[in-house]
Amino acid sequence: MTDQTLSTSRLSDLMYTPVTTVHQFMAKAEIQPILPEPAPNGCARQFDERQSLLMMLAADMVRSGMKFPLAARWACRIAEQLLFEPEAPRVHIEFRRNGALFCFTSDDAPEAADAARRHYQRQ
Incomplete structure (x- = not known):
């Protein structure tokens, strides 16, 4: 920065x-x-x-x-997520229709985000 x-x-x-x-x-x-x-x-x-x-x-x-x-x-x-990894090359932000927000700095989504994504794909 x-x-x-x-x-x-x-x-x-x-x-x-x-x-x-x-x-x-x-x-x-x-x-x-x-x-x-x-x-x-x-x-x-x-x-x-x-x-x-x-x-x-x-x-x-x-x-x-x-x-x-x-x-x-x-x-x-x-x-807050950026404070954990201030030098992260990118930030992923996922918003859900149910109001959930997932923010992560790796290319791998956290478990909760993956579970929510699978749930909405089945619908």
Whole structure:
């Protein structure tokens, strides 16, 4: 990961979301674990690459119809997985119709994800 950062306004542009909406998102407790530290007065909060990606992912989930608190919780679960393997070359994220989320960094899905996939293939 590089040391590049994005300001909140630049991130909102990449999220295709008004900056006021991004500030409203950032005020929710569910997203707090992945946010950068608050900036001093008069300065913009700076998001690193991973924080930016997670915010954009949460915004995409909201655009697809999900409520923000759930999207934020899922973004935090993905962040937790990335903490276990910070140098993972890729991250696989599987969403299920029943609301389950599986996030893994290897090419092999976890047992629960495999079982869910087999269940839905039989239907």
